[in-house]
Protein backbone atom coordinates (compact mmCIF):
# COMPACT_ATOMS: atom_id res chain seq x y z
CA UNK A 1 0.00 0.00 0.00
CA UNK A 2 1.25 3.51 -0.80
CA UNK A 3 0.38 6.10 1.81
CA UNK A 4 -1.31 9.25 0.51
CA UNK A 5 0.83 12.39 0.60
CA UNK A 6 0.22 16.07 1.29
CA UNK A 7 2.08 18.79 -0.60
CA UNK A 8 4.08 21.25 1.50
CA UNK A 9 4.65 24.90 0.58
CA UNK A 10 8.22 24.07 -0.54
CA UNK A 11 6.96 21.49 -3.04
CA UNK A 12 7.87 18.35 -1.07
CA UNK A 13 5.27 15.62 -0.60
CA UNK A 14 4.94 14.44 3.01
CA UNK A 15 3.24 11.08 3.72
CA UNK A 16 -0.08 12.03 5.33
CA UNK A 17 0.33 9.39 8.04
CA UNK A 18 3.49 8.48 9.86
CA UNK A 19 4.69 6.73 12.99
CA UNK A 20 5.41 8.61 16.25
CA UNK A 21 8.24 7.60 18.57
CA UNK A 22 7.91 9.83 21.67
CA UNK A 23 8.44 7.82 24.89
CA UNK A 24 9.62 4.70 23.07
CA UNK A 25 12.82 3.67 24.86
CA UNK A 26 16.17 3.15 23.14
CA UNK A 27 16.64 -0.35 24.58
CA UNK A 28 15.77 -2.09 21.33
CA UNK A 29 12.06 -1.21 21.64
CA UNK A 30 12.35 1.71 19.23
CA UNK A 31 14.24 -0.43 16.72
CA UNK A 32 11.54 -3.13 16.84
CA UNK A 33 8.62 -0.66 16.71
CA UNK A 34 10.06 1.23 13.71
CA UNK A 35 10.85 -2.09 12.01
CA UNK A 36 7.23 -3.20 12.57
CA UNK A 37 5.94 0.15 11.33
CA UNK A 38 7.99 0.00 8.12
CA UNK A 39 6.90 -3.62 7.56
CA UNK A 40 3.26 -2.55 8.02
CA UNK A 41 3.69 0.10 5.30
CA UNK A 42 4.51 3.33 7.16
CA UNK A 43 6.94 5.48 5.19
CA UNK A 44 7.17 8.41 7.62
CA UNK A 45 8.82 8.31 11.06
CA UNK A 46 8.69 11.18 13.58
CA UNK A 47 11.55 11.40 16.09
CA UNK A 48 13.53 14.09 17.94
CA UNK A 49 16.87 14.51 19.68
CA UNK A 50 14.89 14.84 22.91
CA UNK A 51 13.34 11.37 22.42
CA UNK A 52 16.83 9.86 22.80
CA UNK A 53 16.04 7.26 20.13
CA UNK A 54 17.37 8.74 16.86
CA UNK A 55 20.05 6.05 16.71
CA UNK A 56 17.51 3.20 16.78
CA UNK A 57 15.20 4.97 14.32
CA UNK A 58 18.13 5.41 11.92
CA UNK A 59 19.28 1.81 12.30
CA UNK A 60 15.77 0.45 11.60
CA UNK A 61 15.53 2.67 8.50
CA UNK A 62 18.99 1.72 7.23
CA UNK A 63 18.39 -2.02 7.80
CA UNK A 64 14.90 -1.99 6.24
CA UNK A 65 16.02 -2.55 2.66
CA UNK A 66 13.62 0.24 1.65
CA UNK A 67 15.27 2.90 -0.54
CA UNK A 68 16.07 6.00 1.52
CA UNK A 69 14.09 8.29 -0.78
CA UNK A 70 10.92 6.30 -0.01
CA UNK A 71 11.04 7.00 3.74
CA UNK A 72 10.30 10.41 5.26
CA UNK A 73 12.21 11.16 8.47
CA UNK A 74 11.35 14.05 10.75
CA UNK A 75 13.58 15.11 13.63
CA UNK A 76 13.65 18.16 15.87
CA UNK A 77 16.09 20.63 17.36
CA UNK A 78 15.95 20.78 21.14
CA UNK A 79 15.87 24.18 22.84
CA UNK A 80 19.26 23.72 24.52
CA UNK A 81 20.74 24.06 21.02
CA UNK A 82 19.14 27.28 19.81
CA UNK A 83 21.18 30.12 18.32
CA UNK A 84 22.98 29.80 14.98
CA UNK A 85 26.20 28.04 16.02
CA UNK A 86 24.68 25.55 18.46
CA UNK A 87 21.88 24.70 16.04
CA UNK A 88 24.35 24.09 13.19
CA UNK A 89 26.29 21.66 15.40
CA UNK A 90 23.09 19.95 16.58
CA UNK A 91 21.89 19.36 13.00
CA UNK A 92 25.17 17.58 12.21
CA UNK A 93 24.82 15.55 15.42
CA UNK A 94 21.28 14.47 14.50
CA UNK A 95 22.48 13.37 11.06
CA UNK A 96 25.26 11.42 12.73
CA UNK A 97 22.95 9.78 15.29
CA UNK A 98 20.47 8.82 12.58
CA UNK A 99 23.30 7.64 10.31
CA UNK A 100 21.67 9.45 7.39
CA UNK A 101 22.88 11.98 4.80
CA UNK A 102 19.83 14.18 5.07
CA UNK A 103 16.68 14.67 7.17
CA UNK A 104 13.39 15.17 5.30
CA UNK A 105 11.84 17.54 7.82
CA UNK A 106 13.55 19.27 10.74
CA UNK A 107 11.63 21.28 13.32
CA UNK A 108 12.21 23.92 15.97
CA UNK A 109 10.89 21.63 18.71
CA UNK A 110 9.94 24.11 21.44
CA UNK A 111 9.81 27.81 20.50
CA UNK A 112 11.66 29.60 23.32
CA UNK A 113 14.97 31.49 23.31
CA UNK A 114 17.03 32.31 20.21
CA UNK A 115 14.51 30.86 17.77
CA UNK A 116 15.48 33.23 14.88
CA UNK A 117 19.15 32.19 15.18
CA UNK A 118 18.20 28.51 15.12
CA UNK A 119 15.93 29.13 12.14
CA UNK A 120 18.78 30.76 10.15
CA UNK A 121 20.94 27.71 10.83
CA UNK A 122 18.13 25.49 9.56
CA UNK A 123 17.73 27.62 6.43
CA UNK A 124 21.45 27.28 5.73
CA UNK A 125 21.40 23.51 6.39
CA UNK A 126 18.50 23.28 3.94
CA UNK A 127 20.51 25.15 1.31
CA UNK A 128 23.41 22.72 1.99
CA UNK A 129 21.11 19.74 1.36
CA UNK A 130 21.28 18.42 4.93
CA UNK A 131 17.59 19.19 5.50
CA UNK A 132 14.89 18.95 2.82
CA UNK A 133 12.06 20.80 4.58
CA UNK A 134 12.03 22.89 7.74
CA UNK A 135 9.27 23.78 10.13
CA UNK A 136 8.26 24.64 13.67
CA UNK A 137 6.45 22.97 16.53
CA UNK A 138 4.36 24.07 19.49
CA UNK A 139 3.78 27.53 18.02
CA UNK A 140 0.50 28.92 19.28
CA UNK A 141 -0.93 31.97 17.47
CA UNK A 142 0.83 34.20 20.03
CA UNK A 143 4.23 32.51 19.56
CA UNK A 144 3.77 32.37 15.78
CA UNK A 145 3.23 36.15 15.71
CA UNK A 146 6.27 36.69 17.96
CA UNK A 147 8.75 34.76 15.79
CA UNK A 148 7.61 33.99 12.25
CA UNK A 149 7.55 37.63 11.04
CA UNK A 150 11.33 37.62 11.77
CA UNK A 151 11.91 34.62 9.48
CA UNK A 152 13.04 35.04 5.87
CA UNK A 153 11.33 31.82 4.76
CA UNK A 154 7.95 30.45 5.82
CA UNK A 155 7.94 27.19 7.83
CA UNK A 156 6.44 24.23 5.97
CA UNK A 157 4.61 22.88 9.02
CA UNK A 158 3.64 23.67 12.60
CA UNK A 159 3.52 20.47 14.67
CA UNK A 160 1.12 21.02 17.57
CA UNK A 161 -1.19 19.11 19.88
CA UNK A 162 -4.30 18.21 17.91
CA UNK A 163 -7.10 15.68 18.35
CA UNK A 164 -10.90 15.87 18.37
CA UNK A 165 -10.81 17.45 21.85
CA UNK A 166 -8.42 20.22 20.69
CA UNK A 167 -8.93 21.23 17.07
CA UNK A 168 -6.77 24.39 17.03
CA UNK A 169 -9.35 26.57 15.23
CA UNK A 170 -7.52 29.89 15.63
CA UNK A 171 -4.11 28.49 14.68
CA UNK A 172 -5.50 26.66 11.64
CA UNK A 173 -6.79 29.91 10.19
CA UNK A 174 -3.32 31.49 10.49
CA UNK A 175 -1.59 28.45 8.98
CA UNK A 176 -4.07 28.24 6.14
CA UNK A 177 -3.44 31.88 5.24
CA UNK A 178 0.29 31.08 4.86
CA UNK A 179 -0.15 27.64 3.23
CA UNK A 180 1.50 25.96 6.22
CA UNK A 181 0.38 22.42 7.10
CA UNK A 182 -0.64 21.47 10.60
CA UNK A 183 0.90 18.28 11.94
CA UNK A 184 -0.89 16.68 14.89
CA UNK A 185 0.97 15.51 17.93
CA UNK A 186 -1.11 13.33 20.26
CA UNK A 187 -3.53 12.59 17.39
CA UNK A 188 -5.12 9.91 19.61
CA UNK A 189 -5.09 12.16 22.67
CA UNK A 190 -2.26 9.94 23.94
CA UNK A 191 -4.78 7.11 24.30
CA UNK A 192 -7.32 9.22 26.25
CA UNK A 193 -10.08 6.75 27.19
CA UNK A 194 -12.80 9.42 27.38
CA UNK A 195 -12.04 10.32 23.77
CA UNK A 196 -11.94 6.67 22.68
CA UNK A 197 -15.39 6.14 24.25
CA UNK A 198 -17.12 9.26 22.92
CA UNK A 199 -20.54 8.01 21.70
CA UNK A 200 -20.16 9.61 18.25
CA UNK A 201 -16.82 7.84 17.81
CA UNK A 202 -18.02 4.43 18.99
CA UNK A 203 -21.14 4.70 16.77
CA UNK A 204 -19.03 5.51 13.72
CA UNK A 205 -16.63 2.69 14.59
CA UNK A 206 -19.55 0.28 14.60
CA UNK A 207 -20.97 1.68 11.33
CA UNK A 208 -17.69 1.33 9.43
CA UNK A 209 -16.40 -1.83 11.15
CA UNK A 210 -13.40 0.13 12.47
CA UNK A 211 -12.00 0.87 15.94
CA UNK A 212 -12.12 4.25 17.72
CA UNK A 213 -8.50 5.07 16.85
CA UNK A 214 -9.17 4.51 13.16
CA UNK A 215 -12.22 6.84 13.21
CA UNK A 216 -10.18 9.57 14.94
CA UNK A 217 -7.23 9.25 12.56
CA UNK A 218 -9.45 9.20 9.48
CA UNK A 219 -11.26 12.33 10.71
CA UNK A 220 -7.93 14.10 11.14
CA UNK A 221 -6.79 12.91 7.71
CA UNK A 222 -9.97 14.17 6.07
CA UNK A 223 -9.36 17.52 7.82
CA UNK A 224 -6.01 17.76 5.98
CA UNK A 225 -3.92 17.20 9.12
CA UNK A 226 -0.67 15.18 9.04
CA UNK A 227 -0.77 12.48 11.76
CA UNK A 228 1.78 10.06 13.28
CA UNK A 229 0.21 7.89 16.00
CA UNK A 230 2.61 6.08 18.33
CA UNK A 231 2.25 2.50 19.51
CA UNK A 232 4.59 -0.25 20.61
CA UNK A 233 2.01 -2.94 19.81
CA UNK A 234 2.14 -4.52 16.38
CA UNK A 235 -1.64 -4.91 16.09
CA UNK A 236 -2.20 -1.21 16.83
CA UNK A 237 0.69 -0.18 14.58
CA UNK A 238 -1.10 -1.99 11.75
CA UNK A 239 -4.63 -0.86 12.55
CA UNK A 240 -3.64 2.82 12.92
CA UNK A 241 -2.47 2.77 9.30
CA UNK A 242 -5.56 0.99 8.00
CA UNK A 243 -7.75 4.08 7.62
CA UNK A 244 -8.06 4.60 3.89
CA UNK A 245 -10.81 2.12 2.94
CA UNK A 246 -13.73 4.26 4.15
CA UNK A 247 -14.83 7.91 3.96
CA UNK A 248 -16.59 9.81 6.72
CA UNK A 249 -19.48 11.82 5.32
CA UNK A 250 -19.50 15.63 5.57
CA UNK A 251 -22.20 15.30 8.24
CA UNK A 252 -20.07 12.86 10.26
CA UNK A 253 -17.04 15.17 10.01
CA UNK A 254 -19.29 17.99 11.26
CA UNK A 255 -20.37 15.85 14.24
CA UNK A 256 -16.74 15.10 15.13
CA UNK A 257 -15.92 18.80 14.94
CA UNK A 258 -18.36 19.39 17.82
CA UNK A 259 -16.09 17.40 20.18
CA UNK A 260 -13.64 20.34 20.25
CA UNK A 261 -13.09 21.65 23.80
CA UNK A 262 -10.73 24.38 22.55
CA UNK A 263 -7.80 23.44 24.77
CA UNK A 264 -5.31 20.63 25.18
CA UNK A 265 -3.09 19.02 27.81
CA UNK A 266 -0.09 21.23 27.11
CA UNK A 267 -0.17 25.05 26.93
CA UNK A 268 2.96 26.41 25.20
CA UNK A 269 1.95 29.95 26.26
CA UNK A 270 1.91 29.12 30.00
CA UNK A 271 4.56 30.75 32.20
CA UNK A 272 7.48 28.46 33.09
CA UNK A 273 7.05 26.02 30.20
CA UNK A 274 10.59 26.55 28.93
CA UNK A 275 12.05 25.79 32.38
CA UNK A 276 9.77 22.75 32.78
CA UNK A 277 10.92 21.35 29.42
CA UNK A 278 14.61 22.05 30.12
CA UNK A 279 14.22 20.19 33.41
CA UNK A 280 12.49 17.25 31.74
CA UNK A 281 14.82 16.69 28.76
CA UNK A 282 18.60 17.25 28.92
CA UNK A 283 20.02 16.27 25.53
CA UNK A 284 23.56 17.10 26.67
CA UNK A 285 23.51 14.98 29.83
CA UNK A 286 26.09 12.56 28.43
CA UNK A 287 28.37 15.09 26.66
Ligand SMILES: NC(=O)C1=CN([C@@H]2O[C@H](COP(=O)(O)OP(=O)(O)OC[C@H]3O[C@@H](n4cnc5c(N)ncnc54)[C@H](OP(=O)(O)O)[C@@H]3O)[C@@H](O)[C@H]2O)C=CC1
Pocket residue numbers: 019020021022023046047109137138159160184185186187188189190191192196213214228229230231232233236239240
Ligand atom coordinates in the same frame (compact mmCIF):
# COMPACT_ATOMS: atom_id res chain seq x y z
N1 LIG B 1 6.31 18.20 18.84
C1 LIG B 1 5.96 17.84 20.07
O1 LIG B 1 6.11 18.59 21.03
C2 LIG B 1 5.37 16.50 20.29
C3 LIG B 1 5.44 15.56 19.29
N2 LIG B 1 4.91 14.31 19.48
C4 LIG B 1 4.99 13.34 18.35
O2 LIG B 1 3.66 12.91 18.05
C5 LIG B 1 3.61 11.51 18.15
C6 LIG B 1 2.23 11.06 18.55
O3 LIG B 1 1.86 11.60 19.80
P1 LIG B 1 1.87 10.76 21.17
O4 LIG B 1 2.16 11.70 22.26
O5 LIG B 1 2.76 9.59 21.05
O6 LIG B 1 0.37 10.32 21.34
P2 LIG B 1 -0.68 9.46 20.48
O7 LIG B 1 -1.91 10.28 20.42
O8 LIG B 1 -0.07 8.93 19.26
O9 LIG B 1 -1.03 8.28 21.46
C7 LIG B 1 -0.11 7.30 21.83
C8 LIG B 1 -0.73 6.50 22.98
O10 LIG B 1 -1.95 5.90 22.55
C9 LIG B 1 -1.86 4.48 22.62
N3 LIG B 1 -2.44 3.98 21.37
C10 LIG B 1 -1.88 3.87 20.15
N4 LIG B 1 -2.73 3.41 19.25
C11 LIG B 1 -3.92 3.23 19.90
C12 LIG B 1 -5.19 2.79 19.50
N5 LIG B 1 -5.43 2.44 18.24
N6 LIG B 1 -6.17 2.71 20.44
C13 LIG B 1 -5.92 3.07 21.70
N7 LIG B 1 -4.72 3.51 22.16
C14 LIG B 1 -3.74 3.60 21.26
C15 LIG B 1 -0.38 4.16 22.76
O11 LIG B 1 -0.18 3.03 23.57
P3 LIG B 1 0.69 1.74 23.10
O12 LIG B 1 2.04 2.22 22.67
O13 LIG B 1 0.72 0.91 24.36
O14 LIG B 1 -0.10 1.11 22.00
C16 LIG B 1 0.15 5.41 23.47
O15 LIG B 1 -0.04 5.29 24.87
C17 LIG B 1 4.70 11.20 19.17
O16 LIG B 1 5.02 9.83 19.25
C18 LIG B 1 5.79 12.09 18.69
O17 LIG B 1 6.43 11.54 17.56
C19 LIG B 1 4.28 13.99 20.66
C20 LIG B 1 4.21 14.88 21.69
C21 LIG B 1 4.74 16.22 21.59
Ligand SMILES: O=C(O)C(=O)[C@@H](O)[C@H](O)C(=O)CO
Pocket residue numbers: 022048109110266277
Ligand atom coordinates in the same frame (compact mmCIF):
# COMPACT_ATOMS: atom_id res chain seq x y z
O1 LIG C 1 7.07 14.91 23.00
C1 LIG C 1 7.56 15.97 22.63
O2 LIG C 1 7.94 16.13 21.48
C2 LIG C 1 7.68 17.07 23.59
O3 LIG C 1 8.21 18.10 23.31
C3 LIG C 1 7.14 16.90 24.96
O4 LIG C 1 7.97 17.52 25.86
C4 LIG C 1 5.77 17.49 25.13
O5 LIG C 1 5.65 18.74 24.55
C5 LIG C 1 5.42 17.52 26.55
O6 LIG C 1 5.76 16.60 27.26
C6 LIG C 1 4.66 18.65 27.09
O7 LIG C 1 4.33 18.44 28.42
